[in-house]
Amino acid sequence: MYDLGKIIPGLIVFVGLVSFPIWYNGGDAGAIPKPEKPVLAKECVADIQYMRTTHMQLLMAWRDDIVREGGARTWATARGTEYNRSLQSGCMKCHTSKKKFCDTCHEYAAVTPYCWDCHIAPQETK
Amino acid sequence: MRVLYPFLAVIAFILIALVGVRIPGGQSLIGIVLPYLAILAFTGGFVFKVLGWARSPVPFRIPTTCGQGVSLPWIKQNKLDCPSTFWGVAGRMLLEVLLFRSLFRNTKASIHKGPQLAYGSSKWLWLVGLTFHYSFLVIVIRHMRLFTNPMPAFLHALEFGDGILQVGAPQLYITDLLLVGALLFLFVRRLVMPQVRYISLANDYFPLFLILGIGITGILMRYFIRVDVVGIKQLAVGLVTFSPKIVGDIGSLFFIHLFLVCLLLIYFPFSKLMHLGGVFLSPTRNMANNSRMKRHINPWNDPNITPHSYAAYEDEFREFMVEAGIPVDKELAKPAESAAAGPAAEAAPAEG
Numbered sequence: 001m002y003d004l005g006k007i008i009p010g011l012i013v014f015v016g017l018v019s020f021p022i023w024y025n026g027g028d029a030g031a032i033p034k035p036e037k038p039v040l041a042k043e044c045v046a047d048i049q050y051m052r053t054t055h056m057q058l059l060m061a062w063r064d065d066i067v068r069e070g071g072a073r074t075w076a077t078a079r080g081t082e083y084n085r086s087l088q089s090g091c092m093k094c095h096t097s098k099k100k101f102c103d104t105c106h107e108y109a110a111v112t113p114y115c116w117d118c119h120i121a122p123q124e125t126k
Numbered sequence: 127m128r129v130l131y132p133f134l135a136v137i138a139f140i141l142i143a144l145v146g147v148r149i150p151g152g153q154s155l156i157g158i159v160l161p162y163l164a165i166l167a168f169t170g171g172f173v174f175k176v177l178g179w180a181r182s183p184v185p186f187r188i189p190t191t192c193g194q195g196v197s198l199p200w201i202k203q204n205k206l207d208c209p210s211t212f213w214g215v216a217g218r219m220l221l222e223v224l225l226f227r228s229l230f231r232n233t234k235a236s237i238h239k240g241p242q243l244a245y246g247s248s249k250w251l252w253l254v255g256l257t258f259h260y261s262f263l264v265i266v267i268r269h270m271r272l273f274t275n276p277m278p279a280f281l282h283a284l285e286f287g288d289g290i291l292q293v294g295a296p297q298l299y300i301t302d303l304l305l306v307g308a309l310l311f312l313f314v315r316r317l318v319m320p321q322v323r324y325i326s327l328a329n330d331y332f333p334l335f336l337i338l339g340i341g342i343t344g345i346l347m348r349y350f351i352r353v354d355v356v357g358i359k360q361l362a363v364g365l366v367t368f369s370p371k372i373v374g375d376i377g378s379l380f381f382i383h384l385f386l387v388c389l390l391l392i393y394f395p396f397s398k399l400m401h402l403g404g405v406f407l408s409p410t411r412n413m414a415n416n417s418r419m420k421r422h423i424n425p426w427n428d429p430n431i432t433p434h435s436y437a438a439y440e441d442e443f444r445e446f447m448v449e450a451g452i453p454v455d456k457e458l459a460k461p462a463e464s465a466a467a468g469p470a471a472e473a474a475p476a477e478g
Contacts, residue, residue: 002425007180010406011173018169021273021366029367030275032360049375053352056295109355110277112285114292 033104038094045077045090056113059087087115092122099124129317132332136339136386143385147378156381156388157361158370164388171395172403179407185424189413192231196415210416222411226256251315258308261301262337264288265344268299272355272362294349302345309338333399336390343383353377 001007016023044051046058062085065071075085084090095101098121106113146152193204209215221227234248268284271277289297313334316326347353357376364370394400406412440447440454447454 001177001180002183003180007176007407011176014172014403015169018165021270021363024274024278025363025367027367028275029360029363029369033356049354052356053354053377057352060295105356108275109359110271110281110285111296111355112282113295114297 030108033108035102035104036095036097036100038096041094043077043079043081044094045075045083059091059115062086087119088122096122097124098122128326128328129331132328132335135332136335139336139386139389140339140343140382143382144378146385147381153372153376153381156385157372157376158365160388161365161384164391168391168394171392172400175395175400176403176407179404183425184409184413185422185426187413187415187417187422188409189415190410191415192228196418208415210414210419212414215412215414219406219412222408223405226252226259228411229255250311254308254311257304258312261305261308264301265299265305268301272359273366275359275363296348298349302341302348306338306341306345309334309341313338329398333390333393333397336386336393340383340386340390343379343386347377347379347383351377351379353380 051058062071066073066085071085073085074082076082084093092098098116143156146156189208191208193207194201195208196203196210203210205211205214206218206221209218218227229252230249232248232251233245236244236246238244264284268281268288271281271285274281288299288301291298291300313331316322316330316334354374354376357372357374358380360373361370361376390399394402437455440456444454444456444458448458
């Protein structure tokens with residue numbers, strides 16, 4: 001073995017970088033998000049799995065349709081329940097708390113959507 | 127064939143993953159067992175390879191001298207291209223590792239009327255290579271948001287910078303575009319340039335297709351066929367805290383992505399991709415050109431063989447040298463001793 005004085009520290013740095021998430025978390029997986037479900041509403045605008053994975057694209061599609069194409073505000077679910085295609089007065093009508101609903105998963109998955117750059121979040125009731 | 131087989135191999139791997147997630151237990155095999163094996167193979171293989179290289183002595187200074195070496199005081203040394211000190215080598219290595227300096231010198235030969243041969247600078251490979259490597263680095267670092275809970279603060283800055291265009295939701299990452307674009311360039315380059323095509327092998331195309339497969343499945347997941355990110359993060363954080371579990375329906379696209387990443391990790395230490403470690407151990411780059419200031423002794427020299435100077439050599443063979451008419455530094459001491467050369471003198475006529 002030659003030049004171990006340089007190679008061993010280099011390998012230690014390498015292993016340290018590769019194992020970064022292991023020592024950073026320190027074996028603690030943290031809390032799993034539990035978004036608060038609305039009490040009154042029976043169904044969402046689409047099925048739960050779709051909403052879980054694709055809600056952000058649905059919101060974008062609403063925006064594009066309503067703001068740019070002049071689409072209708074009022075829409076109906078597959079079961080015929082009418083709803084308002086709007087973040088503030090649609091989604092947030094049932095999911096009343098941003099903190100207890102939106103933020104739980106967003107914080108866990110470390111995403112920072114820019115919805116609230118323009119929209120006003122509903123007042124949190126303590 | 128050299129293009130088609132690696133391509134078909136990647137397609138086959140995708141199909142294996144696609145079938146794998148559907149058989150019972152397949153999800154935990156791809157999602158839990160394989161990632162552990164892959165990271166062990168990657169880290170272990172990487173260390174093994176580097177230690178293997180460390181076992182090879184490099185007794186002689188073989189740096190490529192790309193500039194004026196250290197010489198007389200009034201001749202200016204090129205300290206980066208022909209370094210003779212530790213700091214010169216450190217500077218050269220930093221520029222090599224971070225900016226691919228030797229690729230920057232890439233030239234292209236062309237024949238003009240005359241016929242005249244001309245060499246011109248060719249920077250495309252350097253530019254796209256740099257783009258590819260840095261995009262990949264940013265993407266790998268960005269993925270740490272799925273492995274750390276809570277995410278370290280510096281990743282927020284990286285995410286913000288990468289998604290600064292604010293196109294769509296989820297936001298478009300600039301590096302996603304750059305990575306796929308650069309990979310396509312590197313692939314087309316191998317196909318279109320006849321010389322490069324001639325020397326390209328299956329193991330040149332395979333990593334390109336594999337990384338392209340990883341990039342495309344990643345992009346599909348993020349922008350087109352959405353998967354459950356919270357479920358993915360639970361699995362990823364679970365893996366690094368040694369309590370992995372697969373929750374809910376994540377989506378088969380994720381497992382294809384993960385399967386390809388694991389294959390890349392396993393393939394990595396045993397392929398050309400090891401240039402990640404190899405660049406640091408390139409003797410033509412990491413050695414100081416200091417043979418004239420420092421004596422480097424070959425470690426496999428036989429200790430029984432002692433240095434033999436010219437003066438000692440002449441002492442040993444002086445008589446024979448004088449006999450053969452070879453000039454010597456020191457003349458024979460006593461002419462009376464010439465009798466000792468008797469047998470040689472007798473042999474001389476016989477030769478004639």
